[in-house]
Amino acid sequence: MTDRLLDLLAHKGLLLGDGAMGTMLQRAGLTDGGSPELWNVTHADAVRAIYQGYADAGSDIITTNTFGGTRYRLKLHHLQARVFELNQAGAALARAVAGDDRLVAGSIGPTGELMEPLGPLTIDEAAAAFAEQAAGLAAGGVDFFLVETMSSLDEVQAAVEGARRASELPVVVTMTFDTNFRTMMGVTPAQAVQTLHSWGVAVIGANCGNGPAEIERIMWEMAQARPEGAVLMAQSNAGLPRWHDGEISYDGTPDVMAGYAQRMRALGVQVIGACCGSTPEHMAAMRRALDGPPLAHYEPAFDASAVAPSSQPAGDSAARRAARRAQRSAE
Numbered sequence: 001m002t003d004r005l006l007d008l009l010a011h012k013g014l015l016l017g018d019g020a021m022g023t024m025l026q027r028a029g030l031t032d033g034g035s036p037e038l039w040n041v042t043h044a045d046a047v048r049a050i051y052q053g054y055a056d057a058g059s060d061i062i063t064t065n066t067f068g069g070t071r072y073r074l075k076l077h078h079l080q081a082r083v084f085e086l087n088q089a090g091a092a093l094a095r096a097v098a099g100d101d102r103l104v105a106g107s108i109g110p111t112g113e114l115m116e117p118l119g120p121l122t123i124d125e126a127a128a129a130f131a132e133q134a135a136g137l138a139a140g141g142v143d144f145f146l147v148e149t150m151s152s153l154d155e156v157q158a159a160v161e162g163a164r165r166a167s168e169l170p171v172v173v174t175m176t177f178d179t180n181f182r183t184m185m186g187v188t189p190a191q192a193v194q195t196l197h198s199w200g201v202a203v204i205g206a207n208c209g210n211g212p213a214e215i216e217r218i219m220w221e222m223a224q225a226r227p228e229g230a231v232l233m234a235q236s237n238a239g240l241p242r243w244h245d246g247e248i249s250y251d252g253t254p255d256v257m258a259g260y261a262q263r264m265r266a267l268g269v270q271v272i273g274a275c276c277g278s279t280p281e282h283m284a285a286m287r288r289a290l291d292g293p294p295l296a297h298y299e300p301a302f303d304a305s306a307v308a309p310s311s312q313p314a315g316d317s318a319a320r321r322a323a324r325r326a327q328r329s330a331e
């Protein structure tokens, strides 16, 4: 199996990911209780238009609308019998838009269930669910699996195992460090990059979270701990969510995200994309930034000398968390 991801990375040196799916679907009319994955068959034109928007903006990677595509997430919509079909459909739509020039990332998000011993789910059960999803994604033509927005290393282990049961395609993993620069389950960026590298995951990083300023420090920590050969990836939200009249919006402008892309490149991050709140406009600004010259000088925008596992400030308000969780039905 050729690794199109590593081939294209070797050829281009740097890849631009794409932006949000969930917030774009909401703009297109997906309601709170709706299943994003069902839209792969009921609203294929809308999903295709979002993929096309990112392709036109210059993204090298198109990510499938399958974030909640495990049977556990689909069960919330009584769609657990349609795992293969909905994942395959989302992947096939992306493949048609991406063509041969771009890569298709098969999005795999958390099951939403807690893993043993905190919850009921065993690694083996979770792996079986991820394998079922990955089989649909592979049948639809993805180039690699993107396991994203993960908090628990046990669940990541299950996802990597499941993906490998289903297919020889490469697995990329990004975790969400939204709780004082750790994941909700307490994993640090250094732990993530070292553990995942030891499992043979070639591309490792962070996605979602509390916006570009926080992800800069997270990726800086990952870069410090990066084992030789590990490729780094970052997909920040477009700033922070704000509630206004019951509507959610994100405060990161395309200019802010262009600056973030430059700073990620300066840290040696080779796959740079965006997450919640981002649009094709954000991706086009990031494309222009990355097509231009790199920063002449990089200095961390935080006090790097103060970064130690025990000295992390609390910075996560309940409102921000609630807003973010509300968005988490699809990345």
Ligand SMILES: [Zn+2]
Pocket: 207, 208, 209, 237, 275, 276, 331
């Ligand atoms: Zn996100």
